Amino acid sequence: MVCTVGAARGLDGRGGAARAGVAYAVGSLLGGVLVFGGLGLLASRLHPGRFWLEAAVALAAVAAVSDLAGLRVRPQLPFQVPERWRQTLPLPLATLLYGLLIGTGLTTYVPAAAAWALLALTLALGKLAPALVIGVCIGAGRALPVVGLAPLRENAAARRAFDRTAQRRWPLRSVRALAAVALAAGGAAALAGPGRAAVVATGAEDPSVAGADLAWQAPGTGGFLLHAGGAAAQLPGSDPAIGGALIAWHVGAQVTVASRQTLAPVAQENVPGVQKLAVSDRWLAYRAGTATGGARIVVQQLTDLANARTVASVSWPAQLGRPALSGNRVVFHTATQTGSSIAVVDLSTGKRRLLRRSRSVQVLEPALLGSDLLYVRVARCSQQLRLGGLAGGRDRVLLTLPPLAGQDLGRERGHTDQGSRVPCPGRPRPTTTMLWTTALTTRFAYVTTLHRTAGGSGAPTLLRITR
C-alpha cells in the first residue's frame, strides 16, 4: 500500500501523492468507524451484561499475553484488497476504497491478536462512544504507517533503511508489545470504569453513607448498618440514616438519634407519620406523611428538637422524596403531574434553590456531597443515574437503564410508515426495573433498583458504582 500511495507522486506529482494519501487516510478512518461504530451501535441495543464484559476482558488478557510473547496471530483472514482497482480506478478513489477495507482492522493480515480482542471488547462494552474511539484508533493505526512512509519511497537511501528495518523482528514485536500493554490497560479500565454496577445487597433500599459506613433499609425487616470491614448488623428500627458520627432510625412514630459507633441514643422524639430520615452532626431532617395523603419535609437542630421547621410540603397526589443532608444543606425532590424538581435548602439562611427541574422527565432521589449532586433522571427513552454539580452544567451518566414503557409501531397495521413517529428510535425494550434512592461518597455512588413483580411492590437491590 505504501507503494500504491507513493506511486501517485510519480504519476501526478506532489499534489497527486497528497490526494492519494488523504484519500487513503479518510478511507481507513471511515472503515474503522463504520465497522466498530456499527458493532457498538448493535451492542448498545443488546445491552450485554457484566458476564460478557468479563469474558471479553479475559479474551483481551489472552491476546495481550499472546502479543507480548510474540505468538503466531490466529485466526487470519487471507483476504487481499483487489489489485485491479489501482489499475482501473482513479488513484485517489482506489486508495480511498483500499483504506475503507484495510481500516476495518480485520481484513488482510492482522499483525496483532489485540485486533480480535478489541472486536470482542467493542461488543461487550455495549456503548457507542468507546466503540467509535476504538474504530478511530484502528483506522488511524492502519493509515499512519502508509501515509507516513509513502513519501520516503522516492528516496533510495530511506527506502533501503526502511526495508532493512522492516525485515527484522523487533519492530513488529515492539508494536505488538505496545498493543498488549494498551489492551491490558483498556480491559482493566473497562472492568473498573464508571457505569459498572456491583450488587451490595439484595432486598435492600434507601442507602445512606458516612465515611466508609453504609446503612440501608430491608423492607419488612428493618434497618442495617455496615461498618467498613465488618458485617452488616440489624438495627433496632427502620429507615436508618447516617451522617457525621450519628445514626437515626424510627420505630413507628418514635425517632431515635444515636451514636453510630455505640448505638447509644443521644436524642429521641415522637413524630407522627414519619417515613424517611436524614441526619448529620447538627441536623435531623425527615419526611412525614399528612392525614390527607400529602407530605412535608421537616428539619430540626439536634440541640433544639422543640423547634421544627417545615421546608417543603405538598398535597396529594404530589410527592416529596427522601431528604438528604450535606453540611448545612438539605436536598429533596418534588414530583407532580406537571413536572418534577430537585431543590436544596440552606438551613443556615433558609434560602431555597432549584437545582434541577423538568416539565417532561422525572428528576428524583438526590444525594448531596459537597458540591456534587447525584440523582436519578427518568426520561421517556432511558433511566439514568447522573452525577453533576450544584450549579448545573453537564452531568455525567454513571448508569443507564432502558425505558419503563414500550411503544407501538407509530402507525396502524396495514398503513404506511410515512408520517409515523415513535418516541424512542431503535425501539429499546422496556424494563420492569427502575432506578430509585441514592447515596454518594467520594469514591462511590449508591443506587437502589426496584424490580417490579406481578401484583407486588418493587423488589429492591442496592448497587454500588465507581464514580
Place this chain on the structure above:
Amino acid sequence: MPDSGSTSGLSDAIAGTSSRRGFLARAGRLLIAVAGGGALAGALRVQDAEGFHFCGHIYTPGSCPHPTGLPRIDAQGFPLRARDGKPVDDLGRVVDAAGRPVDDQGHILLDPDGQPLPPAPRTKVCVAAAREYGFRAHTDGAWYRCCGGHVRKLVDCCGYVRRRINGDAALTGYCYAGRKVFCVQYYDTKVPC
C-alpha cells in the same frame, strides 16, 4: 377514508391541498371520474394512500410526538395508549386518574414501603409538541372519519409555524387565523358508524 374507493384517495389529496372540506373531496372525485382517468386515478391512489399512517388521516402531516407512538388522545388532548385507550404519562406508563402509575390490571404501582411511585408529568400532546419545537400550541378545527366501527375525530395541532413536523412547508388544514398544521393527533369517540 383514504383506503376506500378507487378515486377517493387522490381526490381527497387534491382537496386536502386547499381545505380538505368534504365537498371539495367530492368535487375532486367527480373531476377524475369525468376525465376518465380511472386507471391513472387508481395508480395514483396507491401512491397517495402510502402517505397515510393511520386510518382517517387524509393528508401528509406527520404524527405529533406521543409517549407511546400513535398520536391517540382523549377528549382534552392528553395522551392515550393507542392499543387500548388507557391514559399514559409522558414516560409512556399507564396511569390512573390521579396520574399514579398503574399496571395493566389497574393496580397502583408501589415502592417497597407501600407508597405509590412518584407521578410523572402528563402533558397534552399538542402542548408537548409545541414545547419541543418552540411554538405556541393551538387546537383549532377537526375532521371526522369512520375507523374500526367508531367515529374518529382527527385533530390538527396548529401554530404560527412555517414548517410542519415533517420538515417541509406547513399547510392550513383545519387551522384558523393564519395558523398552520404542525402535526396531527386523533381522538376515538364511542359513537358507532
